[in-house]
Amino acid sequence: MPKDHGIGASSKRREDVRFLTGQGRYTDDINLHGQAYVHFLRSDVAHGRLNKVDTSAAEGMPGVIRIFTGKDFEGVGGLPCGWQVTDRHGNPMQEPAHPVLAQGKVRHVGDPIAAVVAETAAEARNAAEAIVLDIEELPAVVDMKKALRPDAPKVHDDLSSNLCYDWGFVEENKAAVDEAFSKAAHVTTLELVNNRLSPNAMEPRVAVGDYNTGTDDSTLYTTSQNPHVIRLLMGAFVLGIPEHKLRVVAPDVGGGFGSKIFHYAEEAFCTFAAKAIRRPVKWTASRSEAFITDAHGRDHVTKIELALDAENNFTAIRTETYANMGAYLSTFAPSVPTWLHGTLMAGNYRTPLIYVNVKAVFTNTVPVDAYRGAGRPEATFQLERLVDKAARELGVDPVDLRRQNFITQFPYATPVAVEYDTGDYNATMDKLLEMIDRDGFEARAAKSKADGKLRGLGINCYIEACGIAPSALVGQLGARAGLYESATVRVNATGGIVVMTGSHSHGQGHETSFAQVVADMIGVPEAQVEIVHGDTANTPMGMGTYGSRSIAVGGSAMVRATEKIIKKAKKIAAHLMEASEGDIELKDGQFTVAGTDKSVAWGDVTLAAYVPHNYPLTELEPGLEETAFYDPNNFTYPAGAYACEVEVDPETGKVTICSFAAADDFGNVINPMIVSGQVHGGLAQGIGQALLENVSYDENGQLLSASYMDYAMPRADDVPFYQVDHSCVTPCTHNPLGVKGCGEAGAIGSPPAVVNAVIDALHRGGMKHVAHIDMPLTPARVWSAMHG
Amino acid sequence: MYSFEFAKPKTIDEAVAALAGEEAQALGGGQTLLPTMKQRLAAPATLVSLNSIPEMIGVCVNDAGHVCIGGATPHAVVAREAAAHYPALAALAGHIGDPAVRNRGTIGGSLANNDPSACYPAAALGSGAVIKTNTRDIAADDYFLGMFETALNEGEIITEVRFPVPQKVNYQKFVQPASRFALVGVFVAKYADGVRVAVTGASSDGVFRWAEAEAALNADFSKAAIDALSPPEGTMISDLHGTDAYRAHLVKVMTGRAVAAA
């Protein structure tokens, strides 16, 4: 029987009621008294020298309060990068300045040049149009390989080139890897592109800055996945506001997918300007603005090779990737193609030798940073396309080739610096095959053929490192932040519980699932537990939500704090029942003395904690509130097997997804309904990447896919009902809940399944010359590959 | 949006008068014009709404058997009310944009805008429709003058569109995956006096008639007749959603499918 409450139950989400009735409170719903509005004048050229910004005509326009330009930010810090990568030669990456408003040059379409603060948004925009710019347009670099040519225009004049870093991993293994390739019985090679994506959370970004003249306190309301990180980065590195004078609030946030991790110029601007004009300042992005300012994702160009011995065992992998950073380093950009990508190149396989080379490149495009999966989808796509290609070249079953090379012994130390604690890749593959009726495929293919369609089946595996992650480890790898998580559990006198978590929910349902955990541990109804998040004023310093880390890291902190609560409550209960602390048991909200019929209720104990009349005051403080910071000792490693069946219309190249199945091992699951929902969403994003989505620039750096008219978002009729399963469970060995995280899996595992299926369909249709098609597999691209 | 004066006439005459003003612009359903104005790419001094003129809304059949659609009739109304008289036209209207867009967008607005990827121009040209304005009747063959260009004069309003009903007809739309406009749309209609094949989405000259296909279908109204043709030549659009060669190929495929389904 499925559980009806607590850990493992599909509890309905409590946050839904406010969202379903229009009572959510998103950042754009916040309007402060006396609020002014800012409009950013942005560069419409990709690269140019900013000779003059003449605001004189605009200053006198109706409603204008003040116009800011780069000059106003000369003494102010730039937007910081939170991760420093060290290159193959031991040198730090090249790290350019990133001013809040452009100084000297503009480097991508959308780079903010001036900011007009006015009484209304329309007046601000009117005045921005009256600013006269003298921009000397410079040749733009868009293509990464061209950007690395010695004669290429430089995005940043003060750097030696457009190369951010040339990273080798593991550099010491390079010679051994090369040797393995020279001895290989078979080598499979694949060149591919991991297409650039725009995250497109449905809520565009918003920032409202406020300043209290009386107290000198600044407050920023912002669409963030991690308000404490913004407070630290913006306070310490940009504006010089100490954290105790700065509050950051991220209320209901309409989706993030990584794009709302980063600290953006508009947040710093609104906070800065509110203090400068002594009035609240609000900015609401339009979708058009989002396309040219939200950090993009992916954008890797890769050559990957697999060496196999005569028995089809994988002996070595070698990759060379060009990773686009865009015009500036976004907050965590350098980590994505390196530590979140190179470390995953072993995948689910025993490959003894791996060498990953990544060249990160500056171009005149929007900065690129983490987007759902961040580095891991890129690694998975390369590896799982490559293994499929190898199976085809060798004439072996792609599932058999995978199984033959699966890692089966745990813990397993990969040659790329991580240790998988647990997993069972055969179990998820077995489950997947059970779900998809592989034996029935030929009959389905025959039916498709009768309808004039080509049917194909794609299967692949994935592994991800998430629950990001141990501070000591990421510190060694260049992170300039810790990656613990925090929770304060506050029990009130009448027994109600408030959990203040450093995690942030922007769709993940923490208000429900986190409450399930605490309610289960104490044995009280879930409704008695309230989850508070998103406000630095009332939550402990937390690192926020990304990298599928909330339940694994944030949930663990909450468990640790709750354990402290239970420990103290037992002491109080022991005192009340005049028993020994060691004999106290807590079950269903009742404290009992083992072996007796004595009991006190949860509420008796909590009341005693706050009305300590009969209380061991000499040994124990009153009150019942505990905080824990949890820093894991490893990543978690969710893994699984995915399958996609497609039909290709040979006349038009159009691909239709017939079915999609996902068998995941997420370790223990707190709320199966929410976990399935996370997988569904990830799958749609992965299918979107595979078939529809693409950020496209022309050679001058003009964005061609600048609205939903040209950037294809997955819609309801682009996807089928999915089959998802998470019944294969190998609990994480190193966190108290045994959980691994589920937020990114769908987006990581699905693109190769789709592409593998399309290639399979074309081969079955006799088009054996098609070894690969770069994503997105639009009808036009599939058709031209068929006829190529 | 820039600021503008707003007028909401109740009759065609009032609308014509309002549109005579300096930099006045007619507003149909606004599903294209309002987004354009939000981007500040259009800045009329006065916007004249045509949405409250009862004589311009509705579907009827005239004595000649033509289906007559008021210029301010939303797509959703056409989809419902033309279904009994001209099912292919109703189906086309029922697949423009999305349901919410269909409740606002109007036939007159679509034809006045003449987006090269819109569906209605294919229906009007493919049906040999007559575009009635406040001053004259314009044959569809004389109306479409190129991408976003029409025979309408300044201030001229489409009051009604009259569609002769064909013997056989079908519209095939292959959607551009982002906008869901037609990447290529082909409207094939067989009348007693000949076959008309109108193509939208494909050409940078806007909607056009594919003469070779019409000739082939006049001789033999079958998919095989289309299969024997080369894809049309001309100024095909090449963009991030498809090359000119791909669009030309799709024109042929969609024409064949329309003939088969007609």
Added chain:
Amino acid sequence: MTQVTMTVNGKAVTRDVEGRTLLAEFLREGLRLTGTHVGCDTSQCGACVVHVNGNAIKSCTALAADLDGASVTTIEGMANPDGSLSVIQQAFQDHHGLQCGFCTPGMVMSAAALLKENPKPTETEVRAYLEGNICRCTGYHNIVKAILAASGQDVGAIAAE
């Protein structure tokens, strides 16, 4: 400025608006009905869908002045008179048809319009009807399932959760 009178969620409201005021702005800023969301500027995402005289429209692509005299229903007007969730809203909660909640008001309004036109839609019809509503969180699975369930159809056969 033009004076506009509408009935919004059953209540008569009169306001002075500029010609350029969009219905979405009128609702969000004028009436502080912030349940109607704006997620794009090209009339595609559907977060702003409301009902005007019974028809679903995109409130970000309609002028308030053009809708003088109209009857408007927003997400704030969708619950039962006693404040409990309506059948559609309840189905969205029961079947986890929402995550971040931003597209949800538009989804619910479109779902209501669909079920009024077509009380027992097929899966294909539901998916087609949602062409103008983009969700980035749910992958649509549970939205489609919720709408089918709200129509009284058995969704037990659709993958669990």
